[in-house]
Every structure is written in structure tokens, then in C-alpha cells.
Amino acid sequence: MQNVAAVLFDLDGTLVDSAPDLTTAVNRMLADRQRSPMPEARVREWIGNGARKLVARALAGQRHIASEPAETEDALAQFFVHYTDCLVDKSVLYPGVRAGLERLKALGLPLGVVTNKPGRFTDPLLKAMDLAEFFPVVVSGDTLTVRKPDPAPLLHAASALNVPIEHCVYVGDSLADRGAADAAGALLVRVPYGYPGEESAFAGHPQRLTMRVDELAEQINGIFAA
Numbered sequence: 001m002q003n004v005a006a007v008l009f010d011l012d013g014t015l016v017d018s019a020p021d022l023t024t025a026v027n028r029m030l031a032d033r034q035r036s037p038m039p040e041a042r043v044r045e046w047i048g049n050g051a052r053k054l055v056a057r058a059l060a061g062q063r064h065i066a067s068e069p070a071e072t073e074d075a076l077a078q079f080f081v082h083y084t085d086c087l088v089d090k091s092v093l094y095p096g097v098r099a100g101l102e103r104l105k106a107l108g109l110p111l112g113v114v115t116n117k118p119g120r121f122t123d124p125l126l127k128a129m130d131l132a133e134f135f136p137v138v139v140s141g142d143t144l145t146v147r148k149p150d151p152a153p154l155l156h157a158a159s160a161l162n163v164p165i166e167h168c169v170y171v172g173d174s175l176a177d178r179g180a181a182d183a184a185g186a187l188l189v190r191v192p193y194g195y196p197g198e199e200s201a202f203a204g205h206p207q208r209l210t211m212r213v214d215e216l217a218e219q220i221n222g223i224f225a226a
């Protein structure tokens with residue numbers, strides 16, 4: 001039986017419920033552009049593929065877009081200004097996150113974050129949530145030239161931690177996480193909350209489901225055997 005060598009985490013929708021602040025920033029950007037605000041429930045469906053995709057989807061008013069609206073670049077600059085202002089107004093850790101990370105750390109497991117969020121937000125958010133100390137490796141949406149579901153960010157994190165990717169557990173909430181874990185060869189553990197993007201995102205996938213990060217910490221030693 002193989003042992004877990006490291007645990008990698010998605011950020012938005014897995015460790016931090018950031019949707020309320022992302023919604024505020026999206027709606028301030030839309031207001032700048034004389035457009036109507038979007039309800040948080042809609043914005044939740046658009047999170048998971050990075051800030052640029054979020055902004056493009058908000059401009060289009062839908063998740064599936066064939067091509068990016070022409071104004072995306074300008075709107076993204078406005079979104080960056082607003083999200084910087086409201087980054088940690090309402091964002092909170094999901095229940096069990098801190099206790100779970102503490103337990104995993106106590107087991108001696110190296111931990112990392114692999115997120116599609118741009119680095120200019122990832123680092124201050126982790127600091128503000130008092131999580132930075134847990135993660136010697138953080139790969140953001142703009143650390144490399146590609147993002148999840150491309151496997152490269154997960155492979156990069158595993159290599160930075162000096163562990164084989166097949167011995168890594170990746171904990172995530174979305175379709176992009178599923179794609180990245182499968183393509184990289186990491187074991188996907190899914191949380192049932194967060195922003196899956198589409199309800200069918202995990203249909204038919206043999207992922208492990210953990211209700212909370214502190215439960216995962218209890219199960220981690222047997223996870224490859226389960």
C-alpha cells in the first residue's frame with residue numbers, strides 16, 4: 001500500500017469561502033460599466049477558472065462562453081482594483097479547515113496550495129486567514145503560463161515539495177480540480193461544498209468525498225487503500 005507524501009489544496013471553495021467578496025468585486029466592476037449586478041448564487045457558478053474567466057463570464061452573464069467579450073481586459077483591470085479593496089471583508093474559512101491543517105501538519109505531511117486565483121490575491125488572502133504558515137509551496141493561477149485543469153500546476157507543486165505526484169492527495173471543489181488531478185495522476189478528494197461549477201462535475205468519477213478538512217486528516221493514512 002502506498003503512503004501519502006503530501007496534501008495539496010485548492011483555495012477558493014475548498015479552504016476559504018470567498019464567493020461573497022468575489023461577488024462584491026464583480027458587482028463593483030459591473031457598476032463601473034453601467035451594468036446590472038448579479039446575485040451571488042450566479043457568481044458562485046463562475047468561480048474556478050481564474051479571475052479573467054470569472055470576469056468574462058460575468059460580462060456574458062453565463063458560464064459557457066464561446067469567446068471572451070472584447071471588453072474583458074478593461075473589466076479585469078477594474079475587477080482587480082475592487083477585489084483588492086474587499087478581498088477579506090466577508091471571506092471565511094470553511095468549518096474544520098484550521099483543525100484539519102493542524103492535524104495534517106502534526107502528522108508530518110508537507111502541504112501546498114494549488115489555486116487558479118492570481119498570486120496578487122492568493123498571498124494576502126492566505127496571510128489574512130492566518131494560513132500562510134501551513135503552506136511552504138503555493139502555486140497560483142499566474143505562477144505558470146497554464147492553469148488547472150492543466151496538470152502543470154500540480155506537478156510543479158509536487159516537484160517543489162520533492163514528492164512523487166502519484167503519492168499526493170489533491171483536495172478540491174470543482175471541475176478544474178478534477179481535470180487537473182486526473183491529468184497529473186494525483187488522488188482527488190472532493191469537498192461537497194464550494195463552487196463545483198456544474199452539478200455533474202463529479203458524476204461517474206471515483207473521487208473520495210470528504211465532508212470537512214478535519215475529517216480528511218483522520219482518514220488520510222488509509223486513503224490510498226480505501
Ligand SMILES: O=C(O)COP(=O)(O)O
Pocket residue numbers: 010011012013046047048049050051054114115116117118141174
Ligand atoms: O480563481 C478562481 O477562479 C478559483 O480559484 P481556486 O482554484 O482556488 O478554486
Ligand SMILES: [Mg+2]
Pocket residue numbers: 010011012013014048172173174194195
Ligand atoms: Mg476551488
